[in-house]
Amino acid sequence: MGVALVWLRDDLRLADNPALHAAVESGDDVAVLFVLDDESPEVRPLGAASRWWLHHSLRQLQRSLSAMGGTLIFRSGAARQVVSDVAREVGATNVHWNRRYGSARMIDADLKSMLPDAHSYTGALLHDPWSHLTGGGTPFKVFTPFWKAFVAGPPPREPLPAPTTIRGVTASSDTLDSWDLLPDRGWAREFADTWKPGETGARDRLDSFLANGLALYHRRDEPGIDGTSRLSPHLRFGEISPYQIWHAVERAVTPELRGNATKFLSEVGWREFAYHQLFHNPDLHRRNLREDFDRFPWQPLNETHLAAWRTGTTGFSLVDAGMRELWRTGTMHNRVRMVTASFLIKNLGVDWHVGEQWFWDTLVDADEASNPASWQWVAGSGYDAAPYFRVFNPELQAAKFDADGVYRGRWVPEFGTPDYVDPIVDLGASRARALADYAAMRGEPQPE
Numbered sequence: 001m002g003v004a005l006v007w008l009r010d011d012l013r014l015a016d017n018p019a020l021h022a023a024v025e026s027g028d029d030v031a032v033l034f035v036l037d038d039e040s041p042e043v044r045p046l047g048a049a050s051r052w053w054l055h056h057s058l059r060q061l062q063r064s065l066s067a068m069g070g071t072l073i074f075r076s077g078a079a080r081q082v083v084s085d086v087a088r089e090v091g092a093t094n095v096h097w098n099r100r101y102g103s104a105r106m107i108d109a110d111l112k113s114m115l116p117d118a119h120s121y122t123g124a125l126l127h128d129p130w131s132h133l134t135g136g137g138t139p140f141k142v143f144t145p146f147w148k149a150f151v152a153g154p155p156p157r158e159p160l161p162a163p164t165t166i167r168g169v170t171a172s173s174d175t176l177d178s179w180d181l182l183p184d185r186g187w188a189r190e191f192a193d194t195w196k197p198g199e200t201g202a203r204d205r206l207d208s209f210l211a212n213g214l215a216l217y218h219r220r221d222e223p224g225i226d227g228t229s230r231l232s233p234h235l236r237f238g239e240i241s242p243y244q245i246w247h248a249v250e251r252a253v254t255p256e257l258r259g260n261a262t263k264f265l266s267e268v269g270w271r272e273f274a275y276h277q278l279f280h281n282p283d284l285h286r287r288n289l290r291e292d293f294d295r296f297p298w299q300p301l302n303e304t305h306l307a308a309w310r311t312g313t314t315g316f317s318l319v320d321a322g323m324r325e326l327w328r329t330g331t332m333h334n335r336v337r338m339v340t341a342s343f344l345i346k347n348l349g350v351d352w353h354v355g356e357q358w359f360w361d362t363l364v365d366a367d368e369a370s371n372p373a374s375w376q377w378v379a380g381s382g383y384d385a386a387p388y389f390r391v392f393n394p395e396l397q398a399a400k401f402d403a404d405g406v407y408r409g410r411w412v413p414e415f416g417t418p419d420y421v422d423p424i425v426d427l428g429a430s431r432a433r434a435l436a437d438y439a440a441m442r443g444e445p446q447p448e
Contacts, residue, residue, distance in 0.1 A: 001029070003091050003169050005094070006033065006097070009035075009097065009100060009238075010124060010237055011123050011124065012061050012237050012238050012239050013239050014162040014163060015161065015199070016160045016162075016244050017162075017238075018121035018123045019120075022096050023094075023096045024163040028167075029169045030168060031073060031171065039077055042102075042104045043104050044285065047366050051181040051182070052364065053233055054237065055182055056197035056198065060200065068165050071173075074175065074176055074179070075173065079107050083115070084114055084115065087115055094116070094117040094118070095116075097121070098121050099123070102278050123241060124242075125242065126156045129276045129279035142384045144384075146273050147266055147273070159243045190328050193329075194330070194331070198239055205230055206234075210252040213226060213228065214249070215260070218259070218263075221335045222335075222401050222407075223407040224405075224407035228334065229264065233364045235271065235365075236370075274369040274370040277382070284369065284376070288382075289382045290380070290381045293381035293441065295441050298437075299349030299350070299433075305350075305424055309340070310358060314421075314424050316395065317416075318395075318398040319339060321402075322340045323340060330363060331363065331364060335397070336407075341374070342390075342391060346391045352381065359371055359375070380438075391431045
């Protein structure tokens with residue numbers, strides 16, 4: 001009998017955790033480690049909202065492990081060194097982790113060569129990116145054939161059970177509070193009114209969606225109703241797996257809701273597609289996937305306009321509602337995310353990297369794949385992207401998806417009163433300028 005070290009990252013759950021399952025099933029004693037790595041250059045440091053979520057998710061995981069005899073070891077520092085140190089301290093005879101797919105996988109590859117008997121598993125995605133390619137053996141760049149090929153294959157495996165007991169091994173550990181993950185800014189004080197981080201919260205959210213939201217999913221584009229799953233932060237931190245979601249939906253679906261379920265599962269597929277993009281482009285948040293966008297003539301940054309966008313005071317009610325929802329809750333309805341991103345990029349002429357970084361800092365579900373892939377989709381610089389000449393008109397979007405004003409009234413109570421701010425730009429003129437900039441990037445004649 002030996003000691004198995006389980007290194008957790010974005011997989012903060014006990015159920016359907018392949019690395020933890022393998023360690024427990026081996027019969028070894030088990031040490032469970034989480035490393036706060038703000039030092040390795042391959043790791044993108046978390047934004048403030050994500051750090052808030054991480055604190056509360058780790059706290060719940062710590063309690064859950066303790067209840068079954070385990071211990072969660074907290075360490076901070078560069079993961080290559082920390083994991084090696086802890087493996088030596090606990091006398092690990094084998095090490096287990098679930099795979100990552102961005103540039104941090106270089107750390108994992110190095111550790112596999114350094115540690116005895118190291119094993120990695122597929123836990124965050126339904127398919128590893130290298131196992132899901134086109135017929136020509138190249139990465140998919142368009143979602144529809146990507147997803148069509150997936151659903152034509154075998155169904156995802158069944159979720160693994162959570163362990164009932166763990167023979168825990170401990171080592172010296174930081175305290176969670178010593179990491180100061182909770183923001184010292186007042187804007188996070190309302191997050192707890194909206195969210196319940198942790199594995200229990202993830203299961204409750206899924207159950208609620210299946211009981212109520214799935215029947216409304218055909219109205220998912222309407223931000224004033226509760227028609228989306230709101231599972232994204234739980235998925236981002238691995239408090240629930242896509243396998244658990246997939247099979248829970250399939251068990252709950254009725255013939256009447258099959259269309260809604262199929263569409264919802266395809267949105268799980270969009271997350272997969274984003275991670276496939278990240279795997280093949282680890283610098284996804286820094287580099288335009290379409291190289292012609294490197295020549296795009298972004299407007300000089302107008303700090304006043306940028307501040308208005310960030311604070312939800314642009315004078316466009318749907319944009320302002322979304323940005324205020326983000327600030328107050330750490331999230332934003334997906335349809336409104338597209339509208340606010342389009343407004344920043346196309347009506348204000350701001351480089352998409354600026355908006356992506358703001359969302360990275362303020363979203364509780366800020367994900368290293370989905371966040372930049374979504375911004376590149378709106379900008380037109382990514383795979384299967386919305387064409388740059390598609391400009392979301394925030395007034396038309398509001399009329400179509402929030403006709404009764406419920407969503408805007410919730411977040412912008414002064415909307416429709418004399419106290420509401422004037423629009424900061426002219427939609428028609430800014431759209432024309434955006435199209436002219438796009439033509440200039442492509443070397444096309446400028447309109448007279």
